[in-house]
Amino acid sequence: MHYPNTLKSKLPKVGTTIFSVMSKLAKDHNAINLSQGFPDFKISPELSELVFENMKKGKNQYAPMPGIPELREELSKKIEKLYSIKYNSDTEITITAGATQAIFTAITAVIEEEDEVIIFTPAYDCYAPAIELNGGKPVFIQLTAPNFIIDWEQVQKIITRKTRMIIINTPHNPSGTILTTQDMLSLEKIVKASNIIVLSDEVYEHIIYDGKEHQSVARYPTLAEHSFAVYSFGKTFHNTGWKMGYCIAPENLMIEFRKVHQFNVFSVNTPMQYALSEYLKNENNYLSLPNFYQEKRDIFCNLLKESRFKITPAGGTYFQLLDYSEITDMKDTEFAIQLTEKNKIASIPVTVFYNTSPESKVLRFCFAKDNETLEKAAEILCQI
Ligand code: GLN
Numbered sequence: 001m002h003y004p005n006t007l008k009s010k011l012p013k014v015g016t017t018i019f020s021v022m023s024k025l026a027k028d029h030n031a032i033n034l035s036q037g038f039p040d041f042k043i044s045p046e047l048s049e050l051v052f053e054n055m056k057k058g059k060n061q062y063a064p065m066p067g068i069p070e071l072r073e074e075l076s077k078k079i080e081k082l083y084s085i086k087y088n089s090d091t092e093i094t095i096t097a098g099a100t101q102a103i104f105t106a107i108t109a110v111i112e113e114e115d116e117v118i119i120f121t122p123a124y125d126c127y128a129p130a131i132e133l134n135g136g137k138p139v140f141i142q143l144t145a146p147n148f149i150i151d152w153e154q155v156q157k158i159i160t161r162k163t164r165m166i167i168i169n170t171p172h173n174p175s176g177t178i179l180t181t182q183d184m185l186s187l188e189k190i191v192k193a194s195n196i197i198v199l200s201d202e203v204y205e206h207i208i209y210d211g212k213e214h215q216s217v218a219r220y221p222t223l224a225e226h227s228f229a230v231y232s233f234g235k236t237f238h239n240t241g242w243k244m245g246y247c248i249a250p251e252n253l254m255i256e257f258r259k260v261h262q263f264n265v266f267s268v269n270t271p272m273q274y275a276l277s278e279y280l281k282n283e284n285n286y287l288s289l290p291n292f293y294q295e296k297r298d299i300f301c302n303l304l305k306e307s308r309f310k311i312t313p314a315g316g317t318y319f320q321l322l323d324y325s326e327i328t329d330m331k332d333t334e335f336a337i338q339l340t341e342k343n344k345i346a347s348i349p350v351t352v353f354y355n356t357s358p359e360s361k362v363l364r365f366c367f368a369k370d371n372e373t374l375e376k377a378a379e380i381l382c383q384i
Helices: 018-028 045-056 069-083 098-110 127-133 152-158 181-192 221-225 251-264 270-279 289-303 332-343 371-382
Strands: 093-096 116-121 137-142 163-169 197-201 227-232 245-248 319-323 362-366
Touching: 018 332, 045 270, 069 093, 069 245, 069 270, 093 098, 093 251, 098 127, 098 163, 098 197, 098 227, 098 245, 098 251, 116 127, 127 137, 137 152, 152 181, 163 181, 181 197, 181 221, 221 227, 245 251, 289 319, 289 371, 332 362
Parallel strands: 116 137, 116 163, 163 197, 197 227
Antiparallel strands: 093 245, 227 245, 319 362
Protein backbone atom coordinates (compact mmCIF):
# COMPACT_ATOMS: atom_id res chain seq x y z
CA MET A 1 0.00 0.00 0.00
CA HIS A 2 1.03 3.59 -0.39
CA TYR A 3 -0.24 6.75 1.31
CA PRO A 4 -1.46 8.75 -1.67
CA ASN A 5 -0.73 12.28 -0.43
CA THR A 6 2.39 14.32 0.27
CA LEU A 7 4.18 13.18 3.41
CA LYS A 8 6.85 15.32 5.01
CA SER A 9 9.17 13.22 7.18
CA LYS A 10 9.79 14.62 10.65
CA LEU A 11 13.11 12.76 10.70
CA PRO A 12 14.27 12.95 7.06
CA LYS A 13 17.83 11.81 7.76
CA VAL A 14 16.92 8.91 10.03
CA GLY A 15 16.89 5.31 8.76
CA THR A 16 16.52 2.07 10.72
CA THR A 17 18.66 1.92 13.85
CA ILE A 18 22.01 0.12 13.47
CA PHE A 19 21.02 -2.37 16.19
CA SER A 20 18.13 -3.74 14.10
CA VAL A 21 20.24 -3.66 10.94
CA MET A 22 23.19 -5.63 12.36
CA SER A 23 21.08 -8.12 14.34
CA LYS A 24 19.11 -8.92 11.18
CA LEU A 25 22.30 -9.28 9.15
CA ALA A 26 23.71 -11.61 11.83
CA LYS A 27 20.55 -13.74 11.68
CA ASP A 28 20.45 -13.82 7.88
CA HIS A 29 24.09 -14.97 7.72
CA ASN A 30 24.01 -17.24 10.74
CA ALA A 31 26.76 -15.18 12.38
CA ILE A 32 27.67 -14.95 16.08
CA ASN A 33 25.84 -11.79 17.14
CA LEU A 34 28.08 -9.53 19.20
CA SER A 35 26.44 -6.44 17.68
CA GLN A 36 23.26 -5.35 19.50
CA GLY A 37 23.85 -5.29 23.26
CA PHE A 38 21.96 -8.08 25.00
CA PRO A 39 22.97 -11.12 27.05
CA ASP A 40 22.68 -14.60 25.52
CA PHE A 41 22.29 -16.27 28.92
CA LYS A 42 19.20 -16.83 31.10
CA ILE A 43 17.91 -14.45 33.77
CA SER A 44 17.76 -15.52 37.41
CA PRO A 45 15.09 -18.25 37.89
CA GLU A 46 14.13 -16.46 41.14
CA LEU A 47 13.26 -13.32 39.19
CA SER A 48 11.12 -15.08 36.59
CA GLU A 49 9.40 -17.04 39.38
CA LEU A 50 8.56 -13.74 41.12
CA VAL A 51 6.88 -12.45 37.94
CA PHE A 52 4.89 -15.64 37.60
CA GLU A 53 3.82 -15.56 41.28
CA ASN A 54 2.63 -11.98 40.96
CA MET A 55 0.66 -12.80 37.82
CA LYS A 56 -0.99 -15.68 39.68
CA LYS A 57 -1.75 -13.36 42.61
CA GLY A 58 -3.70 -11.17 40.18
CA LYS A 59 -1.27 -8.27 39.79
CA ASN A 60 -2.30 -7.86 36.18
CA GLN A 61 -4.05 -4.52 35.92
CA TYR A 62 -2.72 -1.00 35.40
CA ALA A 63 -0.04 0.07 37.84
CA PRO A 64 -0.26 3.60 39.28
CA MET A 65 0.98 6.15 36.71
CA PRO A 66 4.44 6.77 38.34
CA GLY A 67 4.96 3.07 39.17
CA ILE A 68 4.02 0.93 42.18
CA PRO A 69 5.03 2.51 45.52
CA GLU A 70 6.86 -0.67 46.66
CA LEU A 71 9.30 -0.47 43.73
CA ARG A 72 9.85 3.28 44.03
CA GLU A 73 10.52 2.86 47.75
CA GLU A 74 13.11 0.11 47.12
CA LEU A 75 14.80 2.31 44.53
CA SER A 76 14.86 5.27 46.89
CA LYS A 77 16.63 3.08 49.49
CA LYS A 78 19.08 1.73 46.90
CA ILE A 79 19.99 5.22 45.66
CA GLU A 80 20.50 6.47 49.21
CA LYS A 81 22.73 3.50 50.05
CA LEU A 82 24.84 3.91 46.90
CA TYR A 83 24.97 7.67 46.42
CA SER A 84 24.15 9.10 49.88
CA ILE A 85 21.19 11.19 48.73
CA LYS A 86 17.47 10.82 49.39
CA TYR A 87 15.11 10.85 46.40
CA ASN A 88 11.50 11.05 47.52
CA SER A 89 9.79 7.89 46.27
CA ASP A 90 6.42 9.66 45.86
CA THR A 91 7.58 12.67 43.94
CA GLU A 92 11.07 12.11 42.52
CA ILE A 93 11.13 8.59 41.02
CA THR A 94 9.10 7.29 38.05
CA ILE A 95 9.12 3.77 36.60
CA THR A 96 9.42 3.76 32.81
CA ALA A 97 9.28 1.40 29.84
CA GLY A 98 13.07 1.13 29.70
CA ALA A 99 15.60 3.93 29.65
CA THR A 100 14.69 4.81 26.06
CA GLN A 101 11.23 5.99 27.09
CA ALA A 102 12.70 7.82 30.08
CA ILE A 103 15.14 9.67 27.79
CA PHE A 104 12.42 10.57 25.27
CA THR A 105 10.09 11.71 28.04
CA ALA A 106 12.70 13.84 29.82
CA ILE A 107 13.70 15.56 26.58
CA THR A 108 10.08 16.12 25.56
CA ALA A 109 9.26 17.53 29.00
CA VAL A 110 11.81 20.35 28.82
CA ILE A 111 13.09 20.95 25.28
CA GLU A 112 11.36 23.66 23.27
CA GLU A 113 11.79 25.00 19.70
CA GLU A 114 15.34 26.28 19.08
CA ASP A 115 16.73 24.99 22.39
CA GLU A 116 20.27 23.67 22.08
CA VAL A 117 21.30 20.35 23.61
CA ILE A 118 24.96 19.38 23.91
CA ILE A 119 25.69 15.76 23.00
CA PHE A 120 29.09 14.05 23.13
CA THR A 121 29.70 11.77 20.17
CA PRO A 122 29.96 8.88 19.67
CA ALA A 123 26.52 8.92 21.32
CA TYR A 124 23.80 6.37 21.89
CA ASP A 125 21.47 6.77 18.96
CA CYS A 126 18.17 7.77 20.59
CA TYR A 127 19.27 11.19 21.91
CA ALA A 128 19.43 13.33 18.76
CA PRO A 129 16.10 12.20 17.19
CA ALA A 130 14.26 12.90 20.45
CA ILE A 131 15.70 16.43 20.52
CA GLU A 132 14.84 17.06 16.87
CA LEU A 133 11.26 15.80 17.23
CA ASN A 134 10.81 18.46 19.90
CA GLY A 135 12.18 21.23 17.68
CA GLY A 136 15.48 21.38 19.55
CA LYS A 137 18.95 21.47 18.06
CA PRO A 138 21.61 18.91 18.95
CA VAL A 139 25.06 20.48 19.29
CA PHE A 140 27.75 17.83 18.91
CA ILE A 141 31.15 17.61 20.56
CA GLN A 142 33.33 14.88 19.08
CA LEU A 143 35.36 12.63 21.35
CA THR A 144 38.06 10.40 19.92
CA ALA A 145 39.45 6.91 20.48
CA PRO A 146 40.98 5.44 22.52
CA ASN A 147 40.25 7.61 25.58
CA PHE A 148 37.17 9.67 24.54
CA ILE A 149 38.05 12.41 27.04
CA ILE A 150 35.75 15.44 27.41
CA ASP A 151 37.42 18.85 27.22
CA TRP A 152 35.23 20.84 29.64
CA GLU A 153 36.72 24.14 28.52
CA GLN A 154 35.48 23.34 25.02
CA VAL A 155 32.06 22.61 26.52
CA GLN A 156 32.06 25.94 28.35
CA LYS A 157 32.92 27.74 25.09
CA ILE A 158 30.16 26.10 23.08
CA ILE A 159 27.43 27.10 25.55
CA THR A 160 25.09 29.87 24.37
CA ARG A 161 21.97 31.56 25.74
CA LYS A 162 20.01 28.80 24.01
CA THR A 163 21.78 25.86 25.68
CA ARG A 164 19.07 24.07 27.64
CA MET A 165 20.53 20.62 28.25
CA ILE A 166 23.76 18.62 28.35
CA ILE A 167 23.50 14.84 27.92
CA ILE A 168 26.12 12.65 29.55
CA ASN A 169 26.43 8.86 29.58
CA THR A 170 28.69 7.01 32.01
CA PRO A 171 29.74 4.20 31.73
CA HIS A 172 29.67 5.12 28.08
CA ASN A 173 28.11 3.26 25.18
CA PRO A 174 29.78 2.63 22.70
CA SER A 175 33.29 3.46 23.97
CA GLY A 176 33.23 1.64 27.34
CA THR A 177 34.91 4.65 29.01
CA ILE A 178 33.79 6.17 32.32
CA LEU A 179 33.60 9.71 33.68
CA THR A 180 35.76 10.60 36.69
CA THR A 181 35.12 12.70 39.80
CA GLN A 182 37.00 15.53 38.06
CA ASP A 183 34.63 15.33 35.06
CA MET A 184 31.62 15.56 37.35
CA LEU A 185 33.05 18.54 39.25
CA SER A 186 33.75 20.32 35.96
CA LEU A 187 30.19 19.68 34.80
CA GLU A 188 28.82 20.82 38.15
CA LYS A 189 30.76 24.07 37.87
CA ILE A 190 29.33 24.69 34.38
CA VAL A 191 25.67 24.11 35.27
CA LYS A 192 25.73 25.58 38.77
CA ALA A 193 24.82 29.16 37.98
CA SER A 194 22.84 28.37 34.82
CA ASN A 195 19.43 27.02 33.92
CA ILE A 196 20.99 24.12 32.01
CA ILE A 197 19.48 20.72 32.74
CA VAL A 198 21.65 17.59 32.69
CA LEU A 199 20.28 14.33 31.33
CA SER A 200 22.48 11.61 32.76
CA ASP A 201 22.20 8.22 31.08
CA GLU A 202 23.40 5.78 33.74
CA VAL A 203 22.04 2.50 32.41
CA TYR A 204 25.40 0.78 33.00
CA GLU A 205 25.79 2.07 36.59
CA HIS A 206 26.56 -1.43 37.89
CA ILE A 207 28.75 -2.53 35.00
CA ILE A 208 32.03 -0.88 35.93
CA TYR A 209 35.47 -2.42 36.35
CA ASP A 210 38.85 -2.39 38.07
CA GLY A 211 37.37 -1.29 41.40
CA LYS A 212 36.21 2.09 40.07
CA GLU A 213 33.08 3.77 41.48
CA HIS A 214 30.26 4.84 39.21
CA GLN A 215 30.00 8.63 39.02
CA SER A 216 26.27 9.25 39.25
CA VAL A 217 25.00 12.83 39.12
CA ALA A 218 23.23 11.82 42.33
CA ARG A 219 26.58 11.84 44.18
CA TYR A 220 26.92 15.61 43.59
CA PRO A 221 24.11 17.57 45.31
CA THR A 222 24.26 20.61 43.01
CA LEU A 223 24.40 18.44 39.90
CA ALA A 224 21.54 16.31 41.21
CA GLU A 225 19.40 19.45 41.52
CA HIS A 226 19.95 20.09 37.80
CA SER A 227 19.52 16.54 36.55
CA PHE A 228 17.30 13.81 35.24
CA ALA A 229 19.12 10.47 35.66
CA VAL A 230 17.87 7.39 33.81
CA TYR A 231 18.42 3.69 34.47
CA SER A 232 17.53 0.35 32.90
CA PHE A 233 16.64 -2.88 34.71
CA GLY A 234 17.35 -4.57 31.36
CA LYS A 235 21.09 -3.97 31.77
CA THR A 236 21.24 -4.79 35.47
CA PHE A 237 19.15 -7.97 35.52
CA HIS A 238 19.96 -9.33 32.02
CA ASN A 239 16.38 -8.88 30.78
CA THR A 240 16.60 -6.25 28.02
CA GLY A 241 13.36 -7.58 26.49
CA TRP A 242 11.33 -6.54 29.53
CA LYS A 243 11.88 -2.86 28.67
CA MET A 244 11.78 -1.71 32.28
CA GLY A 245 13.65 1.27 33.70
CA TYR A 246 13.25 4.41 35.77
CA CYS A 247 13.99 8.09 35.97
CA ILE A 248 14.95 10.15 39.01
CA ALA A 249 14.89 13.95 39.23
CA PRO A 250 14.10 16.81 41.64
CA GLU A 251 10.37 17.22 42.24
CA ASN A 252 9.79 20.20 39.94
CA LEU A 253 11.51 18.45 37.03
CA MET A 254 9.64 15.23 37.80
CA ILE A 255 6.27 17.03 37.74
CA GLU A 256 6.96 18.01 34.11
CA PHE A 257 8.33 14.54 33.30
CA ARG A 258 5.13 12.90 34.56
CA LYS A 259 2.93 15.26 32.54
CA VAL A 260 4.47 13.69 29.44
CA HIS A 261 4.88 10.16 30.82
CA GLN A 262 1.16 9.86 31.60
CA PHE A 263 0.32 10.45 27.96
CA ASN A 264 3.05 8.54 26.17
CA VAL A 265 2.79 5.35 28.22
CA PHE A 266 0.69 6.13 31.34
CA SER A 267 2.18 3.25 33.37
CA VAL A 268 4.34 0.16 32.80
CA ASN A 269 4.17 -3.59 33.29
CA THR A 270 2.60 -4.40 36.67
CA PRO A 271 3.72 -7.98 37.56
CA MET A 272 7.30 -7.14 36.62
CA GLN A 273 7.27 -4.11 38.88
CA TYR A 274 6.22 -6.29 41.84
CA ALA A 275 8.86 -8.87 40.96
CA LEU A 276 11.60 -6.24 40.68
CA SER A 277 10.66 -4.64 43.98
CA GLU A 278 11.18 -7.99 45.74
CA TYR A 279 14.33 -8.88 43.81
CA LEU A 280 15.99 -5.52 44.60
CA LYS A 281 15.83 -6.30 48.32
CA ASN A 282 18.90 -8.52 47.93
CA GLU A 283 21.67 -6.06 47.08
CA ASN A 284 23.90 -8.88 45.92
CA ASN A 285 21.64 -9.15 42.86
CA TYR A 286 23.19 -5.94 41.52
CA LEU A 287 26.40 -5.51 43.51
CA SER A 288 27.75 -8.75 42.00
CA LEU A 289 27.66 -7.31 38.48
CA PRO A 290 31.13 -5.71 38.27
CA ASN A 291 32.86 -9.03 39.05
CA PHE A 292 30.52 -11.00 36.84
CA TYR A 293 31.15 -8.86 33.77
CA GLN A 294 34.79 -8.07 34.49
CA GLU A 295 35.50 -11.78 34.24
CA LYS A 296 33.88 -11.81 30.79
CA ARG A 297 35.76 -8.71 29.68
CA ASP A 298 39.04 -10.29 30.78
CA ILE A 299 38.30 -13.63 29.12
CA PHE A 300 37.45 -11.87 25.87
CA CYS A 301 40.47 -9.52 25.93
CA ASN A 302 42.89 -12.31 26.89
CA LEU A 303 41.64 -14.56 24.11
CA LEU A 304 42.24 -11.71 21.66
CA LYS A 305 45.85 -11.06 22.71
CA GLU A 306 47.15 -13.03 19.75
CA SER A 307 44.85 -11.25 17.27
CA ARG A 308 45.74 -8.29 15.05
CA PHE A 309 43.15 -6.06 16.76
CA LYS A 310 44.39 -3.37 19.17
CA ILE A 311 42.60 -3.42 22.52
CA THR A 312 42.08 -0.83 25.26
CA PRO A 313 40.07 -2.81 27.85
CA ALA A 314 36.63 -1.30 28.57
CA GLY A 315 36.34 0.59 31.87
CA GLY A 316 32.61 -0.14 32.03
CA THR A 317 29.57 -1.37 30.01
CA TYR A 318 29.53 -4.78 28.31
CA PHE A 319 31.06 -3.47 25.11
CA GLN A 320 34.65 -3.85 23.97
CA LEU A 321 36.07 -1.66 21.21
CA LEU A 322 38.56 -3.31 18.87
CA ASP A 323 40.83 -1.18 16.68
CA TYR A 324 41.38 -2.87 13.30
CA SER A 325 43.68 -0.26 11.74
CA GLU A 326 46.47 -2.86 11.32
CA ILE A 327 44.16 -5.20 9.43
CA THR A 328 42.51 -3.10 6.72
CA ASP A 329 41.78 0.44 5.48
CA MET A 330 38.11 -0.37 4.94
CA LYS A 331 35.45 1.90 6.45
CA ASP A 332 34.03 0.46 9.67
CA THR A 333 30.52 0.20 8.19
CA GLU A 334 31.86 -1.92 5.30
CA PHE A 335 34.20 -3.97 7.47
CA ALA A 336 31.39 -4.78 9.92
CA ILE A 337 29.26 -6.10 7.04
CA GLN A 338 32.15 -8.14 5.63
CA LEU A 339 32.90 -9.67 9.04
CA THR A 340 29.24 -10.66 9.43
CA GLU A 341 28.78 -12.09 5.96
CA LYS A 342 32.16 -13.78 5.43
CA ASN A 343 33.60 -14.43 8.89
CA LYS A 344 30.23 -14.98 10.59
CA ILE A 345 30.74 -12.51 13.41
CA ALA A 346 28.60 -9.38 13.84
CA SER A 347 29.69 -6.14 15.54
CA ILE A 348 28.66 -2.49 15.50
CA PRO A 349 30.61 0.11 13.47
CA VAL A 350 31.32 3.05 15.77
CA THR A 351 31.10 5.87 13.18
CA VAL A 352 27.30 5.52 13.08
CA PHE A 353 27.26 7.10 16.54
CA TYR A 354 28.79 10.34 15.20
CA ASN A 355 26.95 13.13 13.33
CA THR A 356 29.83 13.46 10.87
CA SER A 357 31.94 10.35 10.43
CA PRO A 358 35.50 10.77 11.69
CA GLU A 359 38.41 8.64 10.44
CA SER A 360 37.80 5.87 12.91
CA LYS A 361 38.79 2.23 12.58
CA VAL A 362 37.08 0.66 15.57
CA LEU A 363 34.24 -1.83 15.95
CA ARG A 364 32.14 -2.47 19.05
CA PHE A 365 31.70 -6.04 20.30
CA CYS A 366 29.22 -7.02 23.03
CA PHE A 367 30.68 -9.48 25.55
CA ALA A 368 27.50 -10.06 27.58
CA LYS A 369 27.64 -13.65 26.37
CA ASP A 370 28.24 -17.15 27.68
CA ASN A 371 31.96 -17.93 27.85
CA GLU A 372 31.48 -20.54 25.15
CA THR A 373 30.14 -17.88 22.76
CA LEU A 374 33.09 -15.60 23.63
CA GLU A 375 35.56 -18.42 22.91
CA LYS A 376 33.99 -19.13 19.52
CA ALA A 377 33.97 -15.41 18.69
CA ALA A 378 37.60 -14.97 19.71
CA GLU A 379 38.67 -17.95 17.62
CA ILE A 380 37.19 -16.26 14.55
CA LEU A 381 38.65 -12.85 15.41
CA CYS A 382 42.14 -14.29 15.90
CA GLN A 383 42.08 -15.61 12.33
CA ILE A 384 41.36 -12.19 10.82
N1 GLN B 1 21.62 -0.57 23.94
C1 GLN B 1 21.79 -1.65 23.03
C2 GLN B 1 23.13 -1.48 22.34
O1 GLN B 1 23.75 -0.45 22.47
C3 GLN B 1 20.75 -1.78 21.97
C4 GLN B 1 19.39 -1.33 22.27
C5 GLN B 1 18.54 -1.34 21.04
O2 GLN B 1 18.59 -2.28 20.27
N2 GLN B 1 17.81 -0.30 20.83
O3 GLN B 1 23.53 -2.34 21.64
